[in-house]
Amino acid sequence: MSRTTPRWLPSLFLTAALPLLAQAANPPEGPAYGVQLEGFEYPYTLKHFAFQSQGTSLQMGYMDVPAQGKVNGRTVVLMHGKNFCAATWGDTIKALSEAGYRVIAPDQIGFCTSSKPDHYQYSFHQLATNTQALLKALGVQKTIVLGHSTGGMLATRYALQFPDQVERLAMVNPIGLEDWKALGVPYRTVDQWYARELKITAEGIRNYERTTYYAGRWKPEFDRWVDMLAGLNKGPGHTQVAWNSALIYDMIFTQPVYYEFKDLTVPTLLLIGTSDTTAIGSDIAPPAVKAKLGHYEVLGKQVAGLIPRSTLVEFPNLGHAPQMEEPDRFHKALLGWLDKPIP
Numbered sequence: 001m002s003r004t005t006p007r008w009l010p011s012l013f014l015t016a017a018l019p020l021l022a023q024a025a026n027p028p029e030g031p032a033y034g035v036q037l038e039g040f041e042y043p044y045t046l047k048h049f050a051f052q053s054q055g056t057s058l059q060m061g062y063m064d065v066p067a068q069g070k071v072n073g074r075t076v077v078l079m080h081g082k083n084f085c086a087a088t089w090g091d092t093i094k095a096l097s098e099a100g101y102r103v104i105a106p107d108q109i110g111f112c113t114s115s116k117p118d119h120y121q122y123s124f125h126q127l128a129t130n131t132q133a134l135l136k137a138l139g140v141q142k143t144i145v146l147g148h149s150t151g152g153m154l155a156t157r158y159a160l161q162f163p164d165q166v167e168r169l170a171m172v173n174p175i176g177l178e179d180w181k182a183l184g185v186p187y188r189t190v191d192q193w194y195a196r197e198l199k200i201t202a203e204g205i206r207n208y209e210r211t212t213y214y215a216g217r218w219k220p221e222f223d224r225w226v227d228m229l230a231g232l233n234k235g236p237g238h239t240q241v242a243w244n245s246a247l248i249y250d251m252i253f254t255q256p257v258y259y260e261f262k263d264l265t266v267p268t269l270l271l272i273g274t275s276d277t278t279a280i281g282s283d284i285a286p287p288a289v290k291a292k293l294g295h296y297e298v299l300g301k302q303v304a305g306l307i308p309r310s311t312l313v314e315f316p317n318l319g320h321a322p323q324m325e326e327p328d329r330f331h332k333a334l335l336g337w338l339d340k341p342i343p
Contacts, residue, residue: 030202031227035237036061037113040228043090046113049134053109054120060134061113062086062106065097072100074167075140077131079158080105081149081175082248083209084321085112088225092146092323095331099338101144106134108154110244112228116237117244122251124157132162141165144338148172149278149320150248156257159266168342170269170334173276173320177299179256184289185281187253193246198239202230212294213320215275222324253280261306268310269337271330272300273318311337 033039036059044063051058063086076096078089086105093103107114108127131154135143144167147155152174159169181187188196206226210218233241279285279294297314304312313333315322323330 030234031231032235033228033231034235035116035232035240037085037107037228037232040087040113040231042087042113044093048113049106049137051130051133051137053126053130054117056115056117056120058109058115058117058130060106060109060115060130062104062134063093064138065093065103065105067100067102068097070100074100074144075102075104075142076144076146077135077140078103078105079131079145079147079151079154080107080111081151081321082252083205083229084149084151084225085228087112087228088321088324089148091327092331092334095327095335099335101338104135104138104140104143106131110248112232116240118240120244120247122247124154124251124255124257125161127154128158128161131158132165135165142167144168144170146170146172146334147174148323149175150252152176153252153255153257156261156264159264159268160257160260163265166266168269168338169264169266170271170337172271172323172330173273173278173296174270175252175278175280176257177296177303178279178293179258180279180281180285180293181253181256183292185253185279185285185293188249188281188284190246190250193249194243197233197242197245197249200230200233200242202226205229209320212277214325215277215317215319217319219325225324249280258303261303262308264307264309266309267342268307269334270300270304270307270310270312271315271322271333272296272312273315273320273322273325274300275317276320278320309343313337 044065048059086107089105096103145155152171153176159166274297276296277294282290282293304310318325
């Protein structure tokens with residue numbers, strides 16, 4: 001797969017990228033990683049699944065961690081968020097494995113240790129299909145699906161698309177609990193997203209996540225994940241990473257799952273940190289629109305009312321990633337729900 005800048009990208013943005021690329025001779029402090037996150041250490045053995053999609057040879061990075069202790073024969077598939085990777089599930093993988101579950105944690109195409117194609121029509125249907133192909137290759141027929149952030153949107157699509165293959169669905173602060181476009185958030189073109197993504201810095205990531213994800217709080221262990229994203233964005237795959245990120249943001253904004261929560265048939269758990277304010281496009285929304293967005297203390301309850309077989313667990317004062325902020329508290333709630341018989 002080519003890792004050069006696609007010839008067809010608008011020259012305007014190629015020109016905009018030149019000052020950033022010119023800094024390579026004097027790179028800012030902090031690590032830089034390869035286009036598939038080469039150089040960043042994952043908590044468990046990283047493997048790659050090779051497959052064909054949309055006429056292109058692609059690879060999905062993934063971890064497949066066996067159950068420890070009393071094996072229960074069940075498999076959990078973890079779906080990461082937009083600004084996260086499979087590696088950020090490390091604590092959850094350990095907790096689930098030690099509780100007897102096999103755990104499979106892939107990086108979706110366009111993210112982290114997976115391919116960043118020059119041309120790809122991103123859809124949640126396509127990512128769900130890719131994931132199903134991985135599970136089929138691994139001999140997994142039925143799973144529990146756990147999705148975080150954007151991974152919650154993907155997990156919802158997966159459960160709708162392959163209901164007979166999903167035992168249970170759990171979502172951690174999923175985005176898409178509202179339709180931002182319908183609420184008045186302006187549309188960004190892919191080119192506008194691309195120009196924005198080219199400018200990503202570690203400081204910008206940290207400030208955004210501290211404000212939006214964690215209600216102004218920060219823990220030193222979060223810096224590793226900032227370095228992961230910033231290092232990927234400033235590495236040799238800078239433009240490819242930015243372009244795929246732009247396409248993915250367009251997918252998130254234009255493909256809501258909100259209207260289909262009512263169609264979910266599997267038992268579903270919503271795990272919601274109520275201090276979260278994440279909402280795609282809120283940075284360019286008019287003040288009156290922005291004021292209505294990202295109220296997870298309200299959204300969790302509303303969506304729990306839409307999903308037929310739902311259970312809501314709220315974590316007051318926690319933010320976008322309760323599994324990372326307070327893992328012990330989070331895993332107690334998750335494992336408690338998984339241990340209960342299906343109603």
